[in-house]
Amino acid sequence: MRLLTARLAARRRSRLAGPIVLLLGLLLTGGAYALLSPAQAESTGSDTDDVAKGRELFLVGCSSCHGKNGEGVVDKNGDNYGPSLVGVGAAAVDFQVGTGRMPMANPSQQAPVKRVAYNDEEISQLAAFVASLGPGPAIPDAEKYDPESIPEDERQEAIVRGGEFFRTNCTACHNFAASGGALPDGKYAPSLLGVEPRHVYEAMLTGPQQMPVFSDDVLEPEQKRDIIAYLQSIEEQPKYGGTTLGSYGPVAEGMVAWIGGIGVLVGFAVWIASHTARSSRKGTKA
Missing domain, CATH: 1.10.760.10 (Cytochrome c-like domain)
Structure with missing residues (x-):
């Protein structure tokens, strides 16, 4: 037992002990992260051809805002002109491009829904390229x-x-x-x-x-x-009671009541007043 303890003590003093311990620590940390990382952090598993074609589409339609490698673009004022796409996943691309929000016609407060610029195959290729930049949510089944x-x-x-x-x-x-x-x-x-x-x-x-x-x-x-x-x-659901006025709630309903209902009543009252028969006073002789 004393002999074994002496050998271990001698090896700990070796020059290779530090790098070996560091390597083991890195392997254990990487293995633990792979096992415990969130379930949604996954890649699409698309083949290399889709990634390459997606990159070509990205360079033409997306790189001016998001950078050639999806790293994002910062303007001269230090503001984020186009956010980084590293780690957003294929699901984000499928949503943004599939609803026409991207590419944006011009930067604004919010990307509106508009006509889709790419077909399904091109959207899939763009999603494959962005997914290759870093793990993120995949397109759901x-x-x-x-x-x-x-x-x-x-x-x-x-x-x-x-x-x-x-x-x-x-x-x-x-x-x-x-x-x-x-x-x-x-x-x-x-x-x-x-x-x-x-x-x-x-x-x-x-x-x-x-x-x-x-x-x-x-x-x-x-x-x-x-x-x-x-x-x-x-x-x-059926719309009982007629028009729903967009289902925006009491604000929209109150506006219609005031402008429509009361406005009509006021207009009708003015019309009645303007068409009321007027009596003229004639002077009487003594």
Whole structure:
């Protein structure tokens, strides 16, 4: 035992002991990170050809704002002209480009929805290139976001759960009827009606612009799918009582009541007053 202890003590004094311990520490740290890293930090696994074609498209349509390697561009004032795309993942590209928000026609407070500039194959190639820059959320499978994948006997329960999640996390910006609403500094929360389920899921997963990120650690994939099922149920609900006025709530309804209702009444009162028969006084002779 004493002999073994002496040998170990001698080896610790060796010049190679420090580098060996450092190497072992790095290997253990890297292995622990690979095992414990978040589940959404994954790459698309696309082949090299898609990445190469995606880079060609990126250099033409995206590099002027985001840099040739997706590192971002800073203007002369030190402001972020185009953010870095390292680590945003393929899902962010599929959402931004697939909804026409990117590429932007000109920098503004918020990227609006417009006509899509790329076809599905080109969007997939752009997503593959951006995913190769760093690990990030991948494009979700249909079973994660499609409400049709919910069994029929569980559909209504899922809609109820989705409504609870939506009212708790989303109505402050998107309105109780998912019609959207105004935000500070000239920004706005867009309407969620008529949006493809995949894009709604990707928006929750990636947090575009001022929207917070609802990762799978915050909202599980099943909960995101329940929210999408609830949004579809809103679109399918009949509109009782006539026009909904955009479902913007009491502000829009009050404006219509004042301008439309009271305005009509005031106009009608003025018309009555202007057409009232007037009696003329004739002088009488004594």
